[in-house]
Amino acid sequence: EIVLTQSPGTLSLSPGERATLSCRASQSVSSSYLAWYQQKPGQPPRLLINGASRRATGIPDRFSGSGSGTDFTLTISRLEPEDFAVYYCQQYGSSPLYSFGQGTKLEIK
Amino acid sequence: QVQVVPSGAEVKKPGASVKVSCKASGDTFTSYYMHWVRQAPGQGLEWMGIINPSGGSTSYAQKFQGRVTMTRDTSTSTVYMELSSLRSEDTAVYYCAGGFYYFDFWGQGTLVTVSS
Numbered sequence: 001e002i003v004l005t006q007s008p009g010t011l012s013l014s015p016g017e018r019a020t021l022s023c024r025a026s027q028s029v030s031s032s033y034l035a036w037y038q039q040k041p042g043q044p045p046r047l048l049i050n051g052a053s054r055r056a057t058g059i060p061d062r063f064s065g066s067g068s069g070t071d072f073t074l075t076i077s078r079l080e081p082e083d084f085a086v087y088y089c090q091q092y093g094s095s096p097l098y099s100f101g102q103g104t105k106l107e108i109k
Numbered sequence: 110q111v112q113v114v115p116s117g118a119e120v121k122k123p124g125a126s127v128k129v130s131c132k133a134s135g136d137t138f139t140s141y142y143m144h145w146v147r148q149a150p151g152q153g154l155e156w157m158g159i160i161n162p163s164g165g166s167t168s169y170a171q172k173f174q175g176r177v178t179m180t181r182d183t184s185t186s187t188v189y190m191e192l193s194s195l196r197s198e199d200t201a202v203y204y205c206a207g208g209f210y211y212f213d214f215w216g217q218g219t220l221v222t223v224s225s
Binding site (some may be wrong): 046047050091 | 159166169172204208209211212214217218
């Protein structure tokens with residue numbers, strides 16, 4: 001069973017700073033099948049990145065994804081006030097067929 | 110793309126069953142595999158299963174095997190998720206989401222509360 005572990009659990013930063021969020025898989029994940037989501041309170045998640053590095057439609061270019069194998073990263077180059085939220089990584093392909101990391105909360109410092 | 114409208118909140122007693130739905134509009138209903146993902150209060154996301162609206166085939170997470178049933182009605186462009194033998198730990202927001210390798214779009218979710 002693939003387990004996705006996100007770190008840190010909470011990241012405290014200020015607007016304008018750079019955020020780096022990590023997602024580590026217990027087994028290798030195909031880059032094609034690694035995605036990132038943003039979730040704000042009271043809202044459903046929103047797809048940010050698919051295929052490890054492809055921005056979804058309408059996602060600003062300050063969001064970027066990278067990585068392969070077992071280590072993946074979501075980077076937000078310059079934080080805007082609306083970027084403070086919870087971020088999840090998700091994989092497809094191994095038991096369970098789909099799974100999520102436990103999330104990283106990005107909070108204002 | 111597809112827009113999905115969830116059914117309303119439910120309150121159920123332990124041991125009961127609940128059936129929630131998402132009605133799709135916009136793009137072709139059968140173009141997107143549909144998933145159910147739940148989120149307990151203050152917790153993360155948990156994938157429950159997938160249904161192919163075109164043929165109706167399903168695949169469920171092992172955790173929910175035997176307790177969950179996903180169906181669809183192509184005449185009304187609606188997908189359903191029924192969860193039986195409810196317990197307090199099933200209290201959560203239940204989202205439908207569309208896509209295959211990842212979840213391109215999400216409904217607003219249905220809150221299911223299990224309480225005696």
